[in-house]
Amino acid sequence: MTKKDNGISFNLVSRQKLDELTSSEKLQFILKEVKKGKILVLEHGLTPMEQTNLIENTMKEIEHDTFIGVEMEGLGQDKPSFIQKILGVAKKPRVTLIGPANLLKTICKDSDMIQTRIIPGRGAK
Amino acid sequence: MGLFGKGTLASILQRIFGKKHAKIGIYGPPNVGKTTLANRILRDWTGDIMGSVSEIPHETRRAKWKRNVKVENGGSSLLMDIVDTPGIATKVDFKDFMNTWGLTRDEAKRRAKEATEGVIESIKWLEDIDGVLLVMDSTQDPFTQVNVTILGNLEARNLPVLIAANKIDMEESSPATLKSAFPQHPVIPISALTGYNADNLYTTMVNHFSKKRKKKRR
Numbered sequence: 001m002t003k004k005d006n007g008i009s010f011n012l013v014s015r016q017k018l019d020e021l022t023s024s025e026k027l028q029f030i031l032k033e034v035k036k037g038k039i040l041v042l043e044h045g046l047t048p049m050e051q052t053n054l055i056e057n058t059m060k061e062i063e064h065d066t067f068i069g070v071e072m073e074g075l076g077q078d079k080p081s082f083i084q085k086i087l088g089v090a091k092k093p094r095v096t097l098i099g100p101a102n103l104l105k106t107i108c109k110d111s112d113m114i115q116t117r118i119i120p121g122r123g124a125k
Numbered sequence: 126m127g128l129f130g131k132g133t134l135a136s137i138l139q140r141i142f143g144k145k146h147a148k149i150g151i152y153g154p155p156n157v158g159k160t161t162l163a164n165r166i167l168r169d170w171t172g173d174i175m176g177s178v179s180e181i182p183h184e185t186r187r188a189k190w191k192r193n194v195k196v197e198n199g200g201s202s203l204l205m206d207i208v209d210t211p212g213i214a215t216k217v218d219f220k221d222f223m224n225t226w227g228l229t230r231d232e233a234k235r236r237a238k239e240a241t242e243g244v245i246e247s248i249k250w251l252e253d254i255d256g257v258l259l260v261m262d263s264t265q266d267p268f269t270q271v272n273v274t275i276l277g278n279l280e281a282r283n284l285p286v287l288i289a290a291n292k293i294d295m296e297e298s299s300p301a302t303l304k305s306a307f308p309q310h311p312v313i314p315i316s317a318l319t320g321y322n323a324d325n326l327y328t329t330m331v332n333h334f335s336k337k338r339k340k341k342r343r
Contacts, residue, residue, distance in 0.1 A: 048274055048276075049278060049281055051270075051277065051278070052275075052278045055213065055274065056245055059242070059244045059245050060241075060245065062237075064234055068217065069218070071215065072270050073270050074270070076273075101215065101218070109268045109269075
């Protein structure tokens, strides 16, 4: 989502688009978009390791007056089936919402719903 | 002296099957009481302390550690290297330090910069630890992204996690909420400030972190 004079927009990123990217490319893409002031809804969320790497990369990118970090919330991972557990298939994360922390604020979250608020007047520059 | 000479059956079994030395990281978001807990553990078992505490978030901005802390539980014990890590956050806004805590602009910017470096250092330490004492504030909503991310990361590495539901001395605390939120991990209610239930935490630490596990490296 970008808030400019003419309104606000959201970017829904498909699972297919995300699957085409390596972990590193995915994180670069997300951080680049969020730094522009966009809010992304990822159809297919990040794995815990990717989330940790995103936090690390975010910290490296923080600039006092322009980028204070990210707000990130995801719904819990799908439970793997018995066969997936035996085969060691990683659990798949579900939908994830990521945006600039100066624009997006999480109000509450449980296993089924993420409630957020846009902070008025603090959209993308 | 028993059938097996010195030591109890528990300590003998620990020597055979379990760890005797483990590097334990104290993790969590800012201001949940990580350093207060580290100080409590060290004071109880070594007479020392780990570092200063403050109401201002990100007081600990560099990891600190204490080697060879021997925690005993009846006949068994575990020698631990305790690592007190900076709080993990997804955002650091220097204006919060000015507006909420009255720091000057320069102080706030310096603290924010050091805080971001601290988060990175905490994450890097994950590669080098054997288990995690994850501290959560039992007065707050447990489903924060930082809690969920840390737990998911540790589960992916197959590292043992013990959740310390801290601040149970406060009226609004609800350790039961933490227990129901993360039923897959042991949750020990504690007040790091008063020491309430610390003995239970130590017993669980020795038992939980002594277990042998195959660590996954990423």
